[in-house]
Amino acid sequence: MGFLLYLLPLICSAQEMPPVQNYAHRLFLNPAFTGLLSDYSVTAGYRSQWTGLEGGYSTQWLSGEYRFSQNKNAVGATFMNDRSAGGGYSRLEAGALYVYHTKLRQKLDFSAGMQVGYGSLRPGFQDLVFEDQLGSNGTPQAPTAESFAYEQASYLTLTGGLLLFTNQFWLGLSAQRFNSPRVGTFPENSISPLWQVHTGYRFYLKNYFVQNTFHEVSVIPTVAYAQQSGFKRLDGSFYFVYTPITIGLTYSHLPNQNNIPSAHTMGALAGVTHRGFKLGYGYRQNLSGAPVSLGPTHEISISFEKLDNLRIYKRLGSDKNYNRIACPAF
Numbered sequence: 001m002g003f004l005l006y007l008l009p010l011i012c013s014a015q016e017m018p019p020v021q022n023y024a025h026r027l028f029l030n031p032a033f034t035g036l037l038s039d040y041s042v043t044a045g046y047r048s049q050w051t052g053l054e055g056g057y058s059t060q061w062l063s064g065e066y067r068f069s070q071n072k073n074a075v076g077a078t079f080m081n082d083r084s085a086g087g088g089y090s091r092l093e094a095g096a097l098y099v100y101h102t103k104l105r106q107k108l109d110f111s112a113g114m115q116v117g118y119g120s121l122r123p124g125f126q127d128l129v130f131e132d133q134l135g136s137n138g139t140p141q142a143p144t145a146e147s148f149a150y151e152q153a154s155y156l157t158l159t160g161g162l163l164l165f166t167n168q169f170w171l172g173l174s175a176q177r178f179n180s181p182r183v184g185t186f187p188e189n190s191i192s193p194l195w196q197v198h199t200g201y202r203f204y205l206k207n208y209f210v211q212n213t214f215h216e217v218s219v220i221p222t223v224a225y226a227q228q229s230g231f232k233r234l235d236g237s238f239y240f241v242y243t244p245i246t247i248g249l250t251y252s253h254l255p256n257q258n259n260i261p262s263a264h265t266m267g268a269l270a271g272v273t274h275r276g277f278k279l280g281y282g283y284r285q286n287l288s289g290a291p292v293s294l295g296p297t298h299e300i301s302i303s304f305e306k307l308d309n310l311r312i313y314k315r316l317g318s319d320k321n322y323n324r325i326a327c328p329a330f
Contacts, residue, residue, distance in 0.1 A: 020282030035074025
């Protein structure tokens with residue numbers, strides 16, 4: 001009980017933990033990614049973290065995207081559910097995305113995206129027992145007279161993102177919840193904007209077509225920086241792709257600030273693609289003895305996508321009005 005009461009004031013100010021497979025859930029990373037890896041796709045994911053803490057903490061994702069083939073627009077939708085063990089805390093968010101992408105030059109593309117979302121946050125007190133509820137025999141017998149400043153709150157979220165990319169490089173900027181939605185009765189109870197910069201480069205060691213299917217051997221280093229309120233995070237990843245297999249290593253560093261010790265995490269992921277289906281698994285482990293070291297994280301993702309390889313990689317002229325972004329798929 002004490003831990004939960006300590007955690008509640010920090011829910012809206014602490015930095016959010018990203019997925020292990022950040023690019024599997026790229027619509028949550030930056031809305032400008034919508035429609036840049038496929039004609040359309042549906043992705044679902046599940047993460048279990050803080051597994052050393054009484055059942056841990058879980059997150060579920062669901063997203064879909066569709067790119068209109070006759071113009072430069074794409075649309076998408078996202079759904080996320082955060083929940084602590086026993087229902088002590090939950091957050092639901094759903095969003096609708098619109099994206100515009102165009103060519104700046106023959107080998108340089110631009111994408112701009114916007115998301116409007118609706119969220120609901122509920123700290124749970126139903127499993128807590130307070131002193132005024134206890135009878136003479138020590139068992140709960142009546143409702144508590146305690147009043148809570150933290151109640152269920154609904155809020156509107158606004159997210160924007162930009163991307164510059166070629167067929168091997170990308171550079172993106174996103175601002176999630178930049179409207180700082182209020183989620184409580186006190187002015188300070190708001191969700192701080194999350195600012196992120198992400199970039200990477202795909203080095204092709206070998207690529208070729210077999211039966212109109214693109215195959216590759218490549219390595220992809222990526223770097224990302226995030227800041228939310230007074231919290232900062234630096235992420236680095238290294239992917240190796242040998243069609244249809246992807247493996248990767250990730251590292252995150254959270255510097256010492258706001259009287260919170262620095263933290264370091266390492267992660268690994270693996271994914272496989274077959275005829276439009278993708279299945280991925282990610283694992284993250286804390287390397288420090290900081291209070292955030294509450295056990296490993298496990299994550300799984302599954303998706304289906306429709307992709308026209310010929311249009312992306314072979315056709316030229318007016319029929320090729322976009323490039324596929326080179327970011328990882330997991």
